[in-house]
Amino acid sequence: MPKASFMDTAICEAELAAERGEVPVGAVLVNENRIIAADGNRTLELNDPTAHAEILVIRRAAEILGSERLPGCDLYVTLEPCPMCAAAISFARIRRLYFGASDVKSGAVENGVRYFNDATCHHAPETYSGIQAETSSEILRRFFAARR
Amino acid sequence: MPKASFMDTAICEAELAAERGEVPVGAVLVNENRIIAADGNRTLELNDPTAHAEILVIRRAAEILGSERLPGCDLYVTLEPCPMCAAAISFARIRRLYFGASDVKSGAVENGVRYFNDATCHHAPETYSGIQAETSSEILRRFFAARR
Numbered sequence: 312m313p314k315a316s317f318m319d320t321a322i323c324e325a326e327l328a329a330e331r332g333e334v335p336v337g338a339v340l341v342n343e344n345r346i347i348a349a350d351g352n353r354t355l356e357l358n359d360p361t362a363h364a365e366i367l368v369i370r371r372a373a374e375i376l377g378s379e380r381l382p383g384c385d386l387y388v389t390l391e392p393c394p395m396c397a398a399a400i401s402f403a404r405i406r407r408l409y410f411g412a413s414d415v416k417s418g419a420v421e422n423g424v425r426y427f428n429d430a431t432c433h434h435a436p437e438t439y440s441g442i443q444a445e446t447s448s449e450i451l452r453r454f455f456a457a458r459r
Numbered sequence: 460m461p462k463a464s465f466m467d468t469a470i471c472e473a474e475l476a477a478e479r480g481e482v483p484v485g486a487v488l489v490n491e492n493r494i495i496a497a498d499g500n501r502t503l504e505l506n507d508p509t510a511h512a513e514i515l516v517i518r519r520a521a522e523i524l525g526s527e528r529l530p531g532c533d534l535y536v537t538l539e540p541c542p543m544c545a546a547a548i549s550f551a552r553i554r555r556l557y558f559g560a561s562d563v564k565s566g567a568v569e570n571g572v573r574y575f576n577d578a579t580c581h582h583a584p585e586t587y588s589g590i591q592a593e594t595s596s597e598i599l600r601r602f603f604a605a606r607r
Contacts, residue, residue, distance in 0.1 A: 354527045354550075355527060357527075358521050358522060358524075358525055358526055358527050359518055359521055359522070359527060360521060360527040360528065360529075360547060360550040360551040361509065361514055361517065361518055361550070362527075366509055369509065370507055373506050373507055373508060374506060374507070376506075377506055378506055379502045379503060379505075379507060379508040379510075380508065381508075393546055393579075394542040394543070394545065394546040394572065394574055395542070395543045395544075395546035395547050395550070396543075397542065398541055398542040398543035398546070398567075399508060399509050399543050402502075402508040402509070402543070403508040416579065417579050417581070418579065419542070419546075419572075419579065422579060423577055423578070423579030424542065424567075424572035424573075424574055424577050424579065425572075426542055426572055429571055429572050430571070431541075431542075431564065431565050431566065431567065431570065431571030431572065433565070
């Protein structure tokens with residue numbers, strides 16, 4: 312299964328999040344080339360400020376695999392992770408991170424605190440950015456334009 | 460109720476975490492001078508890398524109050540928050556943060572990425588550090604010494 316398909320699934324999850332009125336970000340957790348968790352942002356629905364797409368799939372995968380560490384797992388997410396999600400990715404020992412759009416305002420990988428480059432980050436995933444970035448950006452742009 | 464009592468409760472939660480074999484950190488979420496959530500670290504028990512004490516009490520308080528934002532709430536935690544917890548504190552719009560021991564290795568408030576001072580942090584709580592710090596440090600020291 313080509314990697315683009317995993318990001319396609321993450322993009323679908325972002326679109327489903329938009330339909331629920333949530334900031335449209337989607338994430339997919341892959342283990343041994345199989346999706347084991349896919350979800351979108353649900354902070355409003357769950358009344359949970361931590362319910363970003365990445366946190367939801369990491370928690371579900373850890374539950375399924377019965378471990379707080381996911382060293383063989385790769386994460387696909389449509390937007391650059393924030394500091395909360397970047398640290399969770401590090402704690403979970405995620406192997407590879409693929410993300411779409413860059414987030415100048417709130418990102419913590421290429422922007423902001425650049426957590427994976429900090430001395431207090433004790434595991435950094437291999438990171439690949441800009442994957443189908445334009446599609447993910449467009450979903451976010453459309454969502455915020457509709458709310459104005 | 461003097462503020463020291465809230466930190467005393469957080470310290471009790473840290474001690475309970477140690478008894479469960481978890482890294483001993485405890486947190487208490489206070490709303491209108493009443494504790495609405497208190498818990499300790501449960502990452503091993505729950506197989507959840509995000510189950511830090513702060514995240515658990517924020518999630519529970521948000522559930523109880525029916526809102527992803529907790530603007531009237533104060534958080535007491537025995538150890539300086541990591542980037543995951545610092546960002547969750549910011550997203551939840553926590554009013555005041557009181558913490559005990561400083562965490563040179565993994566903290567994100569006075570150490571590391573100093574998230575609340577970064578331009579990508581859009582809400583920073585009033586922060587008070589060093590509250591009963593020696594007690595919290597000693598619980599951590601004893602825990603790690605016993606594991607060696």
